[in-house]
Structure formats: structure tokens, C-alpha cells
Amino acid sequence: MSSEQSLPDERQPLSDVLVIDLSRLVSGNVLTHVLADLGAAVVKIESPERGDDLRAWQRQGVSTYWLEYSRNKDSVALDLRSDEGMASLRSLIARADILVENFRPGTLEKMGLGYDALQRLNPKLIVVRISGWGQTGPFAKKGGFGSLIEAMSGFAAMNGHADRPPVLPPFSLADSVAGLHGSTAALAALLRQRANPSPTVQEIDLSLFEPLFSMLGPQASEFQLTGQATQRSGSRSPTHAPRNVYATKDGRWVALSAGMAGTLQRLFAGIGHPDALKDERFATHEARLANIDALDDLIQGHLSTLTLAEALAFFEDRDITAGEVCDIEDLLTHPYIQERELLLDTPTPDGRTVSVHAVPFKINGARPPVRRPAPALGQDNDKWLKDQ
Template identity: 70%
Template sequence: MEQPHLESQDESVKPLDRVKVIDLSRLVSGNMLTHVLADLGATVIKVEPPRKGDELRAWQRDGMSTYWLAYSRNKHSVELNLRTPEGMDALRGLLSDADILVENFRPGTLERMGLDKNMLNALNPKLVVVRISGWGQTGCFANKGGFGSLIEAMSGFAAMNGFADLPPVLPPFAMADSVAGIYGAALALAAMHGQRNREQPTIQEIDLSLFEPLFSILGPQAAEYQLTGKTTPRSGSRSPTHAPRNVYRTKDEKWVALSAGMEGTLARLFDGIGYPQGLTDPRFATHEARLKNIDALDALIQGHLTKLSLAEALDFFAVRDITAGPVCDIADLLTHPYILERNLLVEQQAPDGRKVLVHAAPYRINGSRPTIARGAPTLGQDNERWLAATPATPTPGQTQMTTEQI
């Protein structure tokens, strides 16, 4: 597959081309954050431990670090042993002129490394430090391990995901980490903008937990519970706020998703399935009635779609301007016209020479989409460039870190 076609070569497609980011994080949250910044043109330097590197490299499929390829493109890799004074001196050198530092150690680790707020402020007062942790830098859970699955369970997400008569369902991808990473990118850029507007910058620390961003996007659960005294039960693919909204099986054993909560859309749907009296039927005449009688409403819609193939169902919805579409998997999407026309997948070369498809930057700026300037780096690929060019910055009395401290 070819690289995305760029309608223009406007330099604003890389608005962060003079921003330097030092990434000490591991796994998904920090990598997602710096992935967003790298695609926007920032120079992202991944500082990785010797030999094994970022744990994300170990998430492999068929011998390839697919997650590393997808989320570490456009980045640089520096291999440093931060358990030694020499490694810490080199890190301080990298930080001395950086704009953003990203870390996701347990709270207190940065301080034990000798990179407390006062020291960083003396080293580089314009620095923005994004501190990602499971539960935040303070509170009763601050020192509790915070892997994303725990957050997805405790945030309320799993309790509302799945079907009422089946167990709660965790997401099949790193949802909490990804949401925190995207939040973190916005916060880092906002803090950096604020730094540039200050006459005398002082270090800015962002306390970003995995829990709070995911909790924040789950909707008005607290308000609804406060008002009703009831939690929202799991409802599968149905919505607790409007109906119909579900997935329906077609004659050829495919699936379509339908959301027809607006009455104009619903009127066209009722007319199309041969039930024009739908909006005058007391069971379906009002929003509340439709939610109360959702089983009967879904059965009516399913009864019609059972007679249609997927292609026929999509035509049925299209001619009536009904908001519905197919349930696609990645095999469907590789040849889907929307994906192809929007150039949403591009080829990237892996270190072993194989070419794999990865997602393109999910936006355009002035008609242009950022390209992959460089693939995901091998471990320590950029040591010579950055460590030779950046003088080490020693700190008197710096002690060697133990294995347990990082």
C-alpha cells in the first residue's frame, strides 16, 4: 500500500518540529502520549534500559513487535543505564534543553532518581513534566500498582460493558492507557504553551492517573445514580439513553449496527420495514416507551433484516437515509473504500525488512496528513546522535540507583 497522498506540503502539518520530548515511560500510556507528539513533528527521544528496552517491544506477533512499530514511529531511541551515575548524567544533559519529560514510574521514583521538582527546576525551568501513574501522585492508592486492566475494572467501565446475564467485560485493547495518553498529549501542549507566555518560567508538573481520564469519559453516571439511586445495568449493544440502537443479524449471517434515536429517522425506518404506524403505536410512540419496550422493538427490526443479505440491508438503509452500517473486522477494513480513499493505512518497514500496515495519523492539517518520517527505532539506534551531541550534566553527590529503585 502506498504512503498517503498529501494534497499539499504545508509545514503546519508538523507544528511541533522544534519541540524536544524525553520519554522515560514504558508500555502504552506514555508511548501513546509521545506517539501523538511525534506524529505532529516533535523530536521524541525514548530513553530505554539496556538490552531489553521498553517492555512494549516484547508484545510480539509472529516474531514482530507490532505494538512497538505502531506507537514508536517517528521516535528516536537512546539506550541508557539509569542505575549508574554516568547514565543519570547523560539523562540530565538531555533534559537540560528539553520541553517535555514523560514518565510513568510509580510515584516517588523520579525523586529517588534525584530528579525531584527543585532539581529539575534548577536544571531547566521551562520543562513540562507529565507524570503518569495508575492512581495519581497522591491519595490512598498512590503506591498501588495500576495496570490498565485494574483501572478498566474499577472505573465503572467493565460494570457497564457486556450483557446483563453475563460477566462484566474488560476491553480487548489498552483502553485506559490510550485515553490517558491522548489526554496527556493535550495537557502537555497546554502546559508548554503556558510556559512560553510566562516571563519567568518555572517547572510545570502534570499529575495524570490512568483512572481519572477513563472515569471522566463514562458519562453522567454519578449524577444519574444520585438522582435515581440505581446503577445502569449492562445492556449489550443497546443504549440506556435511546432506542433503537443495537446490532442485528442479516440473512447471510453478517451484522449491521443501527442507531435511530431521532424520530425522523425512526419514521423512515418504520415505513421501510412495513410498519408505518410505528410512531402511533403506544409501545413506540415516545422515547420512554421505546426504551421500556425495547425487546418488542428490536424483534420488529430483526424480523425484517433477517430477510435481507448484508448488501441488501445496507442498500435498504442508504436509500432511506437511516444511520446504520456494517460491523467490520480488520479483514473487511483492509479493502474498504473509506479506508482506501482516506489513506488510513500506510506501510512501514520493520527492522527485519518486512513491511507491515500501520494506521496513518488520524487527522489532516490544512489538507495534509503527517507522514512516517522514520520507522520505529531499534534499541539504542540514536545513541551516537544524541549522547555525543548533548554534554552530560553531572550532579555532585549523585548516587548509583539500585535495581529496585527504578
């Protein structure tokens, strides 16, 4: 574990918040992962037979995603098809501040936990309802895995290279973005709820589609203004140039983003073309975008003569915004990761040790701690069900 200073438990921002998590897989787990890292007591309700489906995402027998997204949480195994299991769930909900679910719309109602039932049970409750497409609309009953959202939202159409097929992200992007938005919405609702002398159940309708769609920027307005959709351009940017990845002579890669005039002047001078900003091909923002191949050729020609270390020193000396392209093997020993203590050792159920990410921020100089590793299935039944 990290030796870095951690916030004590009593100073965790959400130490008095109870969250009941009925979700499965990524979106809900990311949402409650944020809340748990901030100190909330998060109770994962899992099927006694197999638990959260996230447990099945394994490498060499280790549920790696479960270790990442379910640390600082408790696990309660309940059979929600039984009267006893539902009675236990209702008892937990009656005590909770936040309830998170990602069933298809209408499932909570079929379980007898619609709005009116929850209002009778716990009027101060905040319910975050995650679905692919939202609780209403023509797609409400349609399945909504992240890959469908990443395709339909416009992300895949603008990702990749123009001469190749659209590219889906290599991780659960839509679910993760929705989870982050959901945690913010839940905390905003909680803040308002606690100031309300006569609270009523607050429902947050969180689709996977809408947060990702909003993160793609001004796609609609730019299309309306230009009549053109954003084209796939690899690592280049449709808004400024140069912005790309470039190979060094030792087979490594650097990323460069240098759209500001001062940075460009230092870059051009450094690569042996001090008058490039007077060249009509590169003199203006629009000209650089129109002549991006020629611009990239100039930069690549210089970087091809440098090793990665030499390229990084070249950019550092000239205060140019560039850096190395890393994979996880690089990052495991990277001085930035080590100095910031961003990876923590955590035990696996079979006695091995692997690294997981630390809480990704500090509060007044202290990082919220990982209080416990991800729980075994049903590990906390006695703790939460002992009085039932």
C-alpha cells in the first residue's frame, strides 16, 4: 500500500452516506466506486449464485475489474426472487441515502420498488436509474450495452482513420463516462435533499447515451454551420495543428500538440525552419489544417533523427507541449507514477498481489485511502443483515 498521507476515516467527505448498489458490470460500479472512494458505505447487492457479472472479467483467474471498481465496498448476497431476500433489501433501502440500479426500465417497478413504494419506505432516498437509452423514449425498452452507445453516439464515426472502418474504444468508455456523471448528479441531489425539510424521493434518469454524447463537444452546431460531420483523422485534431503522434529513431512515440503561435515558432525554429510561419502553407490556423500532411512531414523528419530521450529533452528545452506515448509496462516504473504513488498493492483472493489505481485526487494534500480490498461474494452479510 502507499506510504503517502491519507485522510483519516472520520474526515472522509461521505463518511455518513449509505449507498445500496443493485447494479451490475461497469456503469453502476464506476458510479459507486467514486462514492466509496470518498468514504461512503457502499453495499453491493449480489446474486448468491455468481455475484456481480463484473467478477467474471478475469485474467489468470483474478477478477481484475472487480478488484479495481469494488474496493472500499461491502458485498451482501441476497436472493431477490425470494420474499426473505426482498424483505432484507427493503430494510437496507429504508436506511439508505442513495440507491443505484441499472435494470431495464420497468424492472424496479416489477420488483415492487416503484416510486410510490420507495416514497413510503424512505422519502429521503435518491434513486439513480441507469439504462442504455433512458427511462422514456422509443429506445427505453431496448438493450443498451456500451458498444451500441459508442457506435450510435457519434464517437466511433469520428474515431480512427479516414481510410479505415470506424473504431470503438478499447475499454468501457460509455459506461465509465455515465458512471462519473451519475456520481456527480447523485451528490448534487444529496446536497439538496439534506437541505429539504420535507424530502421526497428523487429520481435521476441516467442513460449511457447522453453523457457520452455530451462529451463529444459541439458536433451538432458545427455540422449545422458547415454541413460536414467530423471526419476520422487518427491522432490529428479537427480543430488545430500540429497535433499527432510521431515516431522516434529508437522505435518509440511522442505526442505533440502545438497550436499556439509562440509554441509553433519555437517548434519551427528547433526543427530548422524558423521562417515556417511566413510560409503560406503554415501561416494561419486554417492553412496548417489544410496542409497537415506537409506539416507532419516536417516534424516527423526531425524527430526521426532523435531517440525518445533526445526528443523529450528537445521539447523540454523549448517549452513545447509534447510527451512520450506510454503503455502500462512503461507506467509501472515511471517516475511520475511512483512519486505520486498512483498504484497500490492489493491482495487477490488466491494470495497473489497486484496493482490497482489509487484514489485519483487529493483533498487538502491527502489522498482518500483504500480502506479495504474488493470483497468476496457475501462477505458482509452478517454485518448488514444481523438485525433482520
